[in-house]
Amino acid sequence: MRDDADHAILxxxxxxxxxxxxxxxxxxxxxxxRRLDQPLPPRDPASLGRLIGHLLDHDADRAWLAxxxxxxxxxxxxxxxxxxxxWQRESTWYLALLFxxxxxxxxGLGRKLLLRTFPRGPMDPPDPEDGAxxxxxxxxxxxxxxxxxxxxxxxxxxxxxxTGAGSGLMATCxxxxxxxxxxxxxxxxxxxxxxxxxxxxxxxxxSLPALPRDVVATGFEALPATYPLAGTxxxxxxxxxxxxxxxxxxxxxxxxxxxxxFRRAGAGDVLGYGYAQPSGRLGxxxxxxxxxxxxxxxTLVARESPPGPYLAxxxxxxxxxxxxxxxxxxxxxxxPGIVGSTRPWEGLARYLPASYALP
Ligand SMILES: CC(C)(COP(=O)(O)OP(=O)(O)OC[C@H]1O[C@@H](n2cnc3c(N)ncnc32)[C@H](O)[C@@H]1OP(=O)(O)O)[C@@H](O)C(=O)NCCC(=O)NCCS
Numbered sequence: 001m002r003d004d005a006d007h008a009i010l011x012x013x014x015x016x017x018x019x020x021x022x023x024x025x026x027x028x029x030x031x032x033x034r035r036l037d038q039p040l041p042p043r044d045p046a047s048l049g050r051l052i053g054h055l056l057d058h059d060a061d062r063a064w065l066a067x068x069x070x071x072x073x074x075x076x077x078x079x080x081x082x083x084x085x086x087w088q089r090e091s092t093w094y095l096a097l098l099f100x101x102x103x104x105x106x107x108g109l110g111r112k113l114l115l116r117t118f119p120r121g122p123m124d125p126p127d128p129e130d131g132a133x134x135x136x137x138x139x140x141x142x143x144x145x146x147x148x149x150x151x152x153x154x155x156x157x158x159x160x161x162x163t164g165a166g167s168g169l170m171a172t173c174x175x176x177x178x179x180x181x182x183x184x185x186x187x188x189x190x191x192x193x194x195x196x197x198x199x200x201x202x203x204x205x206x207s208l209p210a211l212p213r214d215v216v217a218t219g220f221e222a223l224p225a226t227y228p229l230a231g232t233x234x235x236x237x238x239x240x241x242x243x244x245x246x247x248x249x250x251x252x253x254x255x256x257x258x259x260x261x262f263r264r265a266g267a268g269d270v271l272g273y274g275y276a277q278p279s280g281r282l283g284x285x286x287x288x289x290x291x292x293x294x295x296x297x298x299t300l301v302a303r304e305s306p307p308g309p310y311l312a313x314x315x316x317x318x319x320x321x322x323x324x325x326x327x328x329x330x331x332x333x334x335x336p337g338i339v340g341s342t343r344p345w346e347g348l349a350r351y352l353p354a355s356y357a358l359p
Contacts (some may be wrong), residue, residue: 004068005104008081010116013054013063018049020080021065021097028082036177038334047255051357054251055085055096062086064116066100066109069224070260084113087358089243093119095172095190096357098181110184145166169242171341172354182338189342195316196337196353201330202311208328209296211262214270215292217299226265232261232270240272240286240347248358252284257354258303262287262296272296275354278305284359285321285352293320297328313355315339315348 013021022045035041035186052246056063065083082100170190174181178292182192211217224230234244252258257275264271272287282300287293301310308337312330314321337356339348354359 005066005081005100005109007069007106008066008109008112009069010066010112011066012060013052013056013083015053017065017080017083018052018056018079021052021083021099022048024080024083024101025097025099027101028105031102032175032178037210038177041317041334043272044089046125051355052085052097054247054358056321058247061120062088062117062246064113066104066113071318075203081107082113082280084110084117085231086117086121088119089169089245089248092241093168093170094359095170095185105180107128110181114184114188116354126301131146143236169343169345170323171339171345172338173353173359174338176335176338182340185249185340187311190340191342192338192346193344194339194341196294197314198333198336198355199312199314199325199330201297201325201328202309203301203325203328203330208301211292211295211299214265215264215295216265217296218261218263220253220261221305223261229261235274236270236286236288239288240350241345242347244354248354251358252354256282260299262292262299262301272350274300274352276304276310277299278304278306279310280304280308280310284354286347288349290318290320290350293318294324297321297324312354313359315351315353317349318352319349321352346350 010215022157025048025146026043026045030040039246054061063085065081067078068081068082081104083097084098086095086108088094095114098110098114098117099321100113109202113321170188172185172190173196174185174192176182176195186192207343220229230246230249233249234246237244252275255277257277259273261273262271271289271292272285274282274285285296285300297312304310310330312321312325314325316322316336340344351359
């Protein structure tokens with residue numbers, strides 16, 4: 001397999017590769033947990049497959065796999081050794097998934113796949129004062145050309161190395177117990193910045209407050225048909241995370257996440273949105289005013305009656321959400337993830353991600 005990794009062939013992921021990629025995911029992740037004597041996280045291969053499908057639908061040119069060279073001439077498809085997928089919304093690029101089978105690790109394959117997912121071409125006008133990114137775009141094996149992305153030394157950088165005055169952002173989330181990926185991405189400027197806690201629990205009755213009297217919560221399904229929901233969500237996303245993402249809202253709706261819009265009573269000023277799932281999964285939540293978190297969480301929790309506990313992913317910088325959830329009886333589960341980014345991602349203080357791969 002090691003020899004295969006040295007001679008692996010890289011090509012774009014196709015829809016009929018999705019099952020193979022899911023297999024690589026579990027093959028790569030399970031040993032990590034076993035080595036640390038941690039319980040394996042719950043498996044949901046169907047949901048992972050749909051997520052990869054979503055990434056292929058909208059970011060096909062940022063989805064790559066490595067397969068073993070086929071020299072036997074038989075009909076069996078070559079074995080997938082690793083894969084990587086990223087998404088890009090405006091000037092934000094995010095590495096969603098990067099996994100290499102254990103026997104093929106530590107021979108450069110993860111880095112090669114990562115580089116294939118990088119943004120092609122400048123996403124921001126280069127700032128001449130700021131060590132301008134390569135205007136020609138990333139070349140094979142080259143560095144990304146986003147502002148804020150530093151080229152990793154000694155790995156075929158093309159002269160990027162901008163220091164981050166522009167608005168572009170590169171980000172990802174790693175397991176905090178995984179130094180390899182943390183180090184690999186940090187070398188490209190995505191340095192570990194914000195812990196992402198998994199909070200699980202059943203709130204004690206009355207422990208999450210109601211919304212302030214002048215805030216109204218309306219399920220998306222109860223909004224008038226003429227209400228400009230897509231544009232409203234786009235405005236909230238832009239004001240919190242910094243980019244619009246209509247395709248992701250459509251994906252979350254298809255996945256059964258039920259949205260709620262929060263508005264000021266009377267004037268109707270928009271304050272934020274939040275989703276909850278019948279399974280008890282909370283998020284994403286984006287609020288313009290983070291002091292609303294306790295009441296918003298109380299509202300979302302009250303809308304679902306899951307068979308088990310509720311679950312939320314909470315950035316360490318989202319002070320209000322962390323305190324509200326802990327006071328309500330939630331507990332941190334396992335070890336946190338770490339969001340790495342080429343510059344601080346301020347919006348996370350007012351946001352609860354939907355998942356590690358599609359926050
Ligand atoms: C993470 C993963 C995708 C990396 O792929 P890989 O093919 O093993 O990695 P590569 O050989 O291309 O690159 C390894 C790089 O990691 C970095 N690295 C490795 N160990 C490190 C450490 N202890 N500290 C800091 N950086 C480290 C180095 O930059 C190294 O590159 P170098 O050997 O050229 O110096 C792969 O190991 C994997 O799938 N692991 C299990 C699943 C997982 O954790 N995935 C990431 C989820 S966030």
